Amino acid sequence: MKQLIPLSILFFGIFLFPKLLNAQYIYNPKTTEELRTRSGLPNFFKKLKEGKDVKVGYIGGSITNGGLWRAKSIEWLKNEYPKANITQVNAAIGGTGPEYGACRIQNHLLNHNPDMVFIEYRVNNGGAYKGRALEGLIPQIWKNNPNTEICFIYTISKGMIPDISEGHQTNAGVNMEPVANHYGITSIEFGLEVVKLLKEDKLVFKKGDSPAKSKIIFSNDGTHPLEAGHNIYRDVLVRSLKAIENYGTTGPNLIPKPLKKNIFSGASLVPIKKAKFSSKWKDVDLGDEVAINDDLTDKNGGIKSLFVKAKKTETLGESFTIKWDGFLLGLTALLEEKGDIQIEVITDEGPSKIYDLKSRTGKTQSKYYFLNEIGAGSHTTTVKLIKLAPGKILQIGQFLVVDN
Template identity: 75%
Template sequence: MKFRISIVLSLLVINFSSVSAQVATKSKTYNFDPKKTEELRVRDGLPNLFQKLKAGKEVKIGYIGGSITNGGLWREKSLEWFKSEFPTAKISQINAAIGGTGPEYGACRINNHLLVHNPDMVFIEYRVNNGGAYQGRALEGLIPQIWKNNPNTEICIVYTISEGMIEDIKKGNQTNAGVFMEPVANHYGITSIEFGLEVVKLLNENKLVFKKGDSPADGKIIFTHDGTHPVDAGHDIYRNVLVRSLKSIENFGTPGPNVIPAPLKDNAFSSASMVPVTSAKFSGGWQTADVGDEVDINADLTDKNGGDKTLFDKAMKTTTVGDSFTLNWDGFLLGLTTILESKGAIQVEVTTDGGPSKIVSLNSRNGGTQTKYEFFDEIKAGSHTTTIKLVKLAPGKVFQIGQFLVVNK
């Protein structure tokens, strides 16, 4: 939460109807209804960002989220606007979004993939990719990590839309994932911007077809081809909502460092990290896996974040049932990057601290082969030793693992 000198309310001009009435006085908490959605909830605003932009300084804008941001044009279009609106500033981007990933993975990798570049601004886009993971604790974990790295970094949560969210947003309701994200924004004073309301407004006005083929499209905006990923015109809508929101708050707030409040929830992911695969002790049958050309895991992920190199960095593989590895770790939740297959194709036995073992099937999200990540069950925080043994492997498949995902208090 930022504790800043209040400004005169009359200096704040917000001139479109979807913006909530807000006061400039800094408060320790915000009480916006998490079950409802509005186009803009300013909260503490983004004064550090605009101060640097107007002063013509170097500004690094970071993006973290899923495929809508990774390959999505709203990111590029927003960057173009920043450069045209503030031509004297030296603006660059850090694209740390990875398709098909959520905030639970984002919290583990944000230091390696984004914060190493010391961004001045971070846009977080995770609602479509399960922003409510672990009841918002995963998303919450991002915020303290950003401010521990640099307390002057500003943060904005942006809400993109997929087909299954339309009915909720039509009623002015937040989505199933968003209801866990908005309490985080309230607690930490984070500005949030809802892209979906404008999309639904155009849909209601019969000016937009959400998914190509849903209805005749003559003279209408085609928003997506698949119900999730906007085409160019859809990203224009996202950009336009972002721009009018940012322009309305560019004079809001007083610059200064952000102060991290006590956690909103126990076991937030604020001490999540990635641990190299080489930290484990492997049985004899494992081999080093080829994950493509060498890439620095700390490199800017722009144009590098869609494949095995980023998710694995380095990896180990085996095709021998009975092979195992053991990892000593500290925390309450363990995961790893891995190759997921169809249900039952890869099964492992997980044993921690000599307790009862559990069989886990490494099932993909779409029924095919996916390079993703898997988290195991939460346990009591502390020092642990976990052994994972391969107990079933379908013909022609491989058990491959990369970085460990460790979440500590």
């Protein structure tokens, strides 16, 4: 176990043995750099160099789930460290952010005990809940295995170009970088290289933005890179990892006091069977039983891992009640166009609140929905269906319970 060193050498120790002290860093959260090493990834590189079994985990959104940078990073690691037995756990799910990731990381990723976790949430609102959701991932990872290393990966979407062009961090990133500073997490910025090539007129960010002759076409939609874009991501990752492969002190990572109050460190998925449903709910057929596995999103889509089991009703006035502990309750549900589904929520016999289960796209979405935050403690919440458009259903799956 790492121990604190005497105060007489504290100043020098911060620079010589940063992980030994879990030193907090003072990088400017409002600016961005390609690589901020902080405490580094020494445990990861030690296992690679020793030729041991190494499991690499990924959590984030669609850029990581189906994105080639993930596959290309594994391919490079296998070629660079051929003696190691390198496998991966793909726990990224498209269109999801760290608030959902904090609830499911134990089930979908940590149960596989990864040695290394790449977290990619900037495009998918890494600043959700002012960074408290993202921060909640870190203690969960280190409680599961204190030797697991963590790296924040910053991908880019078109709306981020102006900020990154000026060396500024993005709106979501300014809430992620303080977490990286506090916990000593390495962060790697993919966007700066993309913007550099754009400024040099060697790249078209979104197909159709400008003539593409002899240029790299980065994406079709302004967010999801084509293979050439993923090659850029891989190259930035590779040179960053090579730059720090001999940096840092191995040993368990210590968990400091939280940076903020009510971080999502106790977030979890709660099975639907924990709720008591009224009479006119039916079980939903979600297809064949498929266990969550090392490639959960590629082989299970998002539906099975989202709901696990689900119930549905088409009858107004039907309800369910759940007892839970924490400060925030979420639902996995089918979301529809605004006004199609409304629920009345009463917690602890308090005043009722009306929620519209509207999707972000205006179309049917299998998604998650968080209610308003309340005081931490033991609660009883009743949810009643009060409005339902013709032909629609209220479908509920597992619950998202956030505690710290």
